[in-house]
Amino acid sequence: MKFFTEIDNTGNIAVDDMILVKDIHATAGSKMLENFVPLFDAEVVTRIKNAGLKLAGKTAVGELGLSAFNGNENDIPCDISLNVDLNGTPRRMAAVSDKIFIKPTYGTVSRYGVIACASSAETVGVTAETADKCAEILSLISGYDEKDGTSLPTEKYVYNTNKNVADMKIAVLSDITNKASEEVKTQIEKTVSALNSKGAEVQNINFELSEAAATAYTILMCAETCNNISRFDGVKYGHRTADYKNIDELYTNSRTEGFNLLTKTVILYGSDVLSKDKYDTCYDKSLRIRRLIAEKSDEIFENFDAVLLPAGSSFEIGETEGTFENMVKEIEYSSIASISGNPAVIANRVQFVAKKFDENTLLSIAKSL
Amino acid sequence: MKYELVMGLETHVELSTNSKLFCSCGGHGAGEEPNDCVCPACSGMPGMLPVTNKKAIELAVKAGLMLNCKINRYTTFDKKNYYYPDLPGGYQITQYFNPICVEGSVVIGDRTIGIKQIHIEEDAGKLVHDESTKTSRVDFNRTSVPLIEIVSKPDFRSADEVIEYLETLKSNLRFAGISECEEGAMRCDVNISVRPEGSNEMGVRSEIKNMSSFTDIRDVIEFERVRHIDAIERKTEVLVQETRRWDEVKRRSFPLRTKETAEDYRYFPNPDLMPIMIDDAWIDEIKASLPSTTNEKAVAYEAMGVLPKEAAVLANDRSLSNTFDTLIDKNIAPKTAASWILSDCLALMKKQGETTLNINTDKLAEIINLVESEKIIRDNGKKILAALFENDIDVLDFAKKNNLYTLTDKGLILATVKKIIAENQAIVADYKSGKEKAFTALVGRCMKELKGTADPTLIKTLLKQEL
Ligand SMILES: [Zn+2]
Numbered sequence: 114m115k116f117f118t119e120i121d122n123t124g125n126i127a128v129d130d131m132i133l134v135k136d137i138h139a140t141a142g143s144k145m146l147e148n149f150v151p152l153f154d155a156e157v158v159t160r161i162k163n164a165g166l167k168l169a170g171k172t173a174v175g176e177l178g179l180s181a182f183n184g185n186e187n188d189i190p191c192d193i194s195l196n197v198d199l200n201g202t203p204r205r206m207a208a209v210s211d212k213i214f215i216k217p218t219y220g221t222v223s224r225y226g227v228i229a230c231a232s233s234a235e236t237v238g239v240t241a242e243t244a245d246k247c248a249e250i251l252s253l254i255s256g257y258d259e260k261d262g263t264s265l266p267t268e269k270y271v272y273n274t275n276k277n278v279a280d281m282k283i284a285v286l287s288d289i290t291n292k293a294s295e296e297v298k299t300q301i302e303k304t305v306s307a308l309n310s311k312g313a314e315v316q317n318i319n320f321e322l323s324e325a326a327a328t329a330y331t332i333l334m335c336a337e338t339c340n341n342i343s344r345f346d347g348v349k350y351g352h353r354t355a356d357y358k359n360i361d362e363l364y365t366n367s368r369t370e371g372f373n374l375l376t377k378t379v380i381l382y383g384s385d386v387l388s389k390d391k392y393d394t395c396y397d398k399s400l401r402i403r404r405l406i407a408e409k410s411d412e413i414f415e416n417f418d419a420v421l422l423p424a425g426s427s428f429e430i431g432e433t434e435g436t437f438e439n440m441v442k443e444i445e446y447s448s449i450a451s452i453s454g455n456p457a458v459i460a461n462r463v464q465f466v467a468k469k470f471d472e473n474t475l476l477s478i479a480k481s482l
Numbered sequence: 483m484k485y486e487l488v489m490g491l492e493t494h495v496e497l498s499t500n501s502k503l504f505c506s507c508g509g510h511g512a513g514e515e516p517n518d519c520v521c522p523a524c525s526g527m528p529g530m531l532p533v534t535n536k537k538a539i540e541l542a543v544k545a546g547l548m549l550n551c552k553i554n555r556y557t558t559f560d561k562k563n564y565y566y567p568d569l570p571g572g573y574q575i576t577q578y579f580n581p582i583c584v585e586g587s588v589v590i591g592d593r594t595i596g597i598k599q600i601h602i603e604e605d606a607g608k609l610v611h612d613e614s615t616k617t618s619r620v621d622f623n624r625t626s627v628p629l630i631e632i633v634s635k636p637d638f639r640s641a642d643e644v645i646e647y648l649e650t651l652k653s654n655l656r657f658a659g660i661s662e663c664e665e666g667a668m669r670c671d672v673n674i675s676v677r678p679e680g681s682n683e684m685g686v687r688s689e690i691k692n693m694s695s696f697t698d699i700r701d702v703i704e705f706e707r708v709r710h711i712d713a714i715e716r717k718t719e720v721l722v723q724e725t726r727r728w729d730e731v732k733r734r735s736f737p738l739r740t741k742e743t744a745e746d747y748r749y750f751p752n753p754d755l756m757p758i759m760i761d762d763a764w765i766d767e768i769k770a771s772l773p774s775t776t777n778e779k780a781v782a783y784e785a786m787g788v789l790p791k792e793a794a795v796l797a798n799d800r801s802l803s804n805t806f807d808t809l810i811d812k813n814i815a816p817k818t819a820a821s822w823i824l825s826d827c828l829a830l831m832k833k834q835g836e837t838t839l840n841i842n843t844d845k846l847a848e849i850i851n852l853v854e855s856e857k858i859i860r861d862n863g864k865k866i867l868a869a870l871f872e873n874d875i876d877v878l879d880f881a882k883k884n885n886l887y888t889l890t891d892k893g894l895i896l897a898t899v900k901k902i903i904a905e906n907q908a909i910v911a912d913y914k915s916g917k918e919k920a921f922t923a924l925v926g927r928c929m930k931e932l933k934g935t936a937d938p939t940l941i942k943t944l945l946k947q948e949l
Binding site for chain 1: 522525526527528529530531532533534561563565567570571572573620746748749750751753754755756
């Protein structure tokens with residue numbers, strides 16, 4: 114497996130393989146797209162280039178960014194990268210490798226030129242060594258883009274790490290934390306002590322809806338992904354089988370050969386929840402749960418500046434990372450921020466989530482740790 | 483037993499926008515070569531996102547206002563999933579959950595046809611099959627061209643009503659600049675069932691897909707009517723709810739190949755497109771851009787003294803009503819203008835196979851004025867008009883060269899008057915005994931003798947003098 118495609122060895126920033134760079138192969142980690150060369154730059158790439166930064170290369174992702182973990186990013190010879198947060202994978206990878214990763218509020222960074230899976234949730238975020246670097250890069254790539262119909266009409270966001278943690282109230286989501294490994298729990302405890310020592314007020318609360326959030330997110334994510342990747346059918350885009358006699362065989366064999374088991378499972382799951390007899394009980398219900406989670410989050414953020422929870426079940430990249438079951442298990446930790454569109458940050462190997470557009474609170478916490 | 487038809491129509495028309503529904507590709511899919519009206523967005527390239535063309539929303543609202551619809555203030559785009567090579571993304575963007583317009587109506591004659599909804603959707607590309615190489619190629623030029631689908635309620639009871647409805651739609655949409663409705667560009671799916679007259683139950687329904695010619699629509703309705711009644715009365719077949727296609731050569735319908743399971747399009751809201759909010763101010767703005775509807779126009783023409791039937795025909799066609807309005811501006815009397823357009827121009831249009839009236843109105847007015855001032859008789863005016871339909875002639879010059887001016891040679895007319903009096907003593911006697919009609923008869927005979935080219939006023943004066 115190739116982890117890094119070099120573009121310019123003097124470059125200082127990498128983008129993951131879900132993000133299009135003109136004339137550079139974009140495989141999305143899939144055999145399906147092994148020969149896909151984009152005709153244009155993603156908006157985030159354009160903004161980086163316009164700011165005078167140079168692309169070092171592209172980092173590998175698991176097929177379509179679906180699997181719970183990606184390859185080890187420690188191999189990458191530059192310290193900043195842009196990553197598409199679909200299933201929380203860049204958050205877990207930052208926790209594993211002890212880096213800062215900021216997933217901004219949905220709609221603040223353009224998705225133009227990002228290979229789409231879950232259009233209603235996926236967000237381009239920034240991985241870096243420091244919170245200040247994250248703030249600097251996020252300020253460059255965020256802001257309205259007319260080419261993305263979901264881009265929020267705010268001209269410019271300016272991010273910084275200037276907030277004082279001593280003034281903050283932070284809630285630990287105990288019910289989710291208790292499901293994680295001992296090592297992760299210990300890390301949460303260490304973080305709480307660190308925050309206390311900075312003067313922050315920390316309380317334990319239960320989120321109560323984390324399983325509902327995970328199920329609803331899995332349903333929405335699989336349905337949207339199944340639909341978005343139906344364009345990879347061997348006719349116009351995607352690997353085309355050599356073995357076909359008619360159009361049905363062309364579709365079936367191309368997709369059988371081009372996708373891995375995890376993607377195929379996501380396609381089956383996504384097709385099923387959209388079927389006529391399951392739409393109301395699965396898809397539509399998930400949309401209602403999404404609103405419920407957003408309300409619950411708003412309620413929490415009336416009393417707290419941020420919530421603290423694990424970024425994943427453990428810091429180990431296990432052998433089962435690429436399975437559907439493992440993906441679903443890890444989604445429970447990422448889905449609260451994914452389904453609500455709220456911003457999240459990984460710092461000190463744990464996750465913080467804040468209210469919409471309050472990235473500065475998260476970045477300030479990250480800097481303090 | 484007597485049966486009645488119960489029919490509903492789903493009519494697709496193309497919106498007159500400058501670019502496609504979700505990208506800036508122009509040309510309306512009418513590329514000279516396959517795939518030359520295509521960009522990364524409308525060919526489904528990974529990473530591309532749709533952005534809605536505002537003009538398409540406005541034209542759809544305009545259509546809704548024209549068809550007396552309620553405009554949904556909150557409208558959304560949804561994705562319809564199916565695999566076909568002419569669909570680059572593997573889904574079509576349409577409106578399933580919250581269509582833009584609902585609950586309208588169209589008046590045809592003394593009946594009102596209900597409109598269930600109007601929704602916006604994108605067109606698909608097309609496949610070109612090459613028999614020699616046994617391959618198929620895809621042309622994405624039409625992909626994402628904006629369409630509206632106008633869905634009627636099952637309110638039609640005859641083929642005449644269906645055709646009248648389609649003609650009304652066509653002229654209204656063209657008139658308001660919503661759609662060009664070019665030949666064959668208006669496509670309908672016709673839902674047909676039959677039930678005993680007076681019954682409230684619905685019969686078994688056939689859906690005939692993709693009809694565009696009015697003649698074919700008329701024929702398929704009659705074919706299905708007979709087929710359904712035969713099935714009910716004579717048990718010729720067991721009717722099933724199915725989709726059928728019309729065979730233009732065999733002049734009959736056939737069931738479309740049915741799959742074992744019904745197609746499930748797995749509709750869901752399109753997360754790439756935010757819901758569209760339509761407020762009163764926007765609706766008012768669109769309302770202001772509507773022309774007076776054909777119905778209002780017809781009423782206005784009637785008020786000018788044009789016969790109701792003529793007013794309706796004039797108002798229903800933009801080219802006719804434009805010509806009429808221009809003639810009125812040039813001080814031609816409404817009745818006169820209507821008569822020239824409807825009896826003379828329409829006949830000439832039919833002869834030339836034209837569907838729109840395209841004539842130099844200055845010259846048309848010149849001809850009408852020559853006739854009205856009796857410098858030229860009506861029949862000769864027609865001859866000049868016919869020539870004007872062929873070439874851009876100079877009216878006065880043409881009349882002179884072809885001897886179409888009215889005869890004013892007093893000597894010749896007087897000789898003719900004397901001759902007619904001498905030959906028709908019985909009529910002259912009638913006239914002298916007080917019968918006014920006898921005078922008219924004598925004028926007519928003089929006119930006939932002079933081959934209809936003489937100045938009638940002069941004939942009358944000379945006749946009176948000689949009698
Ligand atoms: Zn296009």
